[in-house]
Amino acid sequence: MTILPHKNYREEIDRCIRLYDNFSEAVPFVEKAYSALNEYILENPIEAAAPLDEMKVYETLQKGQSLNCNPLLDTSAVIGMLKKVSLAMNKTNPILKTTVKVLEEASDRFLAEKPEKIERNEFMEFRDDLVKENVLEQDMATFLFSIIISSFYRQYLQPVSEVLRTDIWEGGDCPLCGEKPHFGMLRSSDGAKQFECWLCGTRWVYSRVKCPYCGNEEREELGYFSVEGMETCRVYFCRQCCQYYKIFDGRKLKMDGAEILTIHNLATLTHDLLARREGFSPGSGLEWVNQSEIVDRHD
Ligand SMILES: [Zn+2]
Numbered sequence: 017m018t019i020l021p022h023k024n025y026r027e028e029i030d031r032c033i034r035l036y037d038n039f040s041e042a043v044p045f046v047e048k049a050y051s052a053l054n055e056y057i058l059e060n061p062i063e064a065a066a067p068l069d070e071m072k073v074y075e076t077l078q079k080g081q082s083l084n085c086n087p088l089l090d091t092s093a094v095i096g097m098l099k100k101v102s103l104a105m106n107k108t109n110p111i112l113k114t115t116v117k118v119l120e121e122a123s124d125r126f127l128a129e130k131p132e133k134i135e136r137n138e139f140m141e142f143r144d145d146l147v148k149e150n151v152l153e154q155d156m157a158t159f160l161f162s163i164i165i166s167s168f169y170r171q172y173l174q175p176v177s178e179v180l181r182t183d184i185w186e187g188g189d190c191p192l193c194g195e196k197p198h199f200g201m202l203r204s205s206d207g208a209k210q211f212e213c214w215l216c217g218t219r220w221v222y223s224r225v226k227c228p229y230c231g232n233e234e235r236e237e238l239g240y241f242s243v244e245g246m247e248t249c250r251v252y253f254c255r256q257c258c259q260y261y262k263i264f265d266g267r268k269l270k271m272d273g274a275e276i277l278t279i280h281n282l283a284t285l286t287h288d289l290l291a292r293r294e295g296f297s298p299g300s301g302l303e304w305v306n307q308s309e310i311v312d313r314h315d
């Protein structure tokens with residue numbers, strides 16, 4: 017059975033249009049990207065990981081260690097997805113024609129030079145190079161590479177993630193893959209703060225008063241802000257390490273776990289911009305904002 021990581025993306029996009037201002041403009045683009053991704057996955061399904069040894073999982077998590085499950089990426093699959101999504105991008109915005117062409121050439125070179133399987137870092141370094149060489153802007157690069165790599169991870173790890181016992185996990189990083197979170201939600205049933213790994217999709221409950229990045233528990237140094245009219249999205253920050261993440265209020269969504277937070281994240285990138293302007297960096301390392309936008313041009 018093929019796992020489509022974001023099967024109901026259309027409904028979620030519609031919901032997000034109602035919830036957040038400024039999203040509509042990006043919608044055609046996001047929609048095309050997801051439909052292209054799903055098409056690719058259906059044509060080229062990836063085999064899911066074998067179940068993990070339950071006892072070993074329990075022992076590792078109880079020791080406070082993430083399982084650090086990081087599959088090697090199939091180079092042709094991630095490059096295939098990248099090319100497919102960038103072609104779809106071109107259809108929504110013909111101005112991107114040159115960008116798409118340069119990106120395609122760079123992708124072909126990458127594919128020819130690299131072995132059949134690569135580590136996640138190598139793929140992300142490719143992303144960094146494209147930004148450095150001005151092929152892609154920071155926000156576009158983060159968007160493309162994060163949805164592709166997370167689609168790969170989710171297909172591969174979803175069966176494991178779904179049965180993983182995260183109730184014994186108290187860490188700030190993902191118990192399954194070790195990645196740092198960028199967003200989460202207040203669970204609709206009880207308001208508990210729950211992170212969702214942007215990469216593999218694992219969810220785990222985390223302390224309400226603790227920074228997931230530096231472990232700071234001083235109430236006065238932890239806080240959050242929201243934007244009037246868009247209270248569903250909160251930006252949590254820590255003044256100790258100066259980092260932030262976003263939390264969506266699931267009590268307002270009343271969806272019982274089926275929400276696609278990845279799309280809520282895309283719909284609220286203006287919140288990332290506000291956080292950056294306040295001097296906070298994304299603790300996840302996912303930079304969603306272009307440097308030129310952070311500098312307040314009215315200064
Ligand atoms: Zn993860």
Ligand SMILES: [Zn+2]
Pocket residue numbers: 227228229230231232254255256257258259
């Ligand atoms: Zn901190």
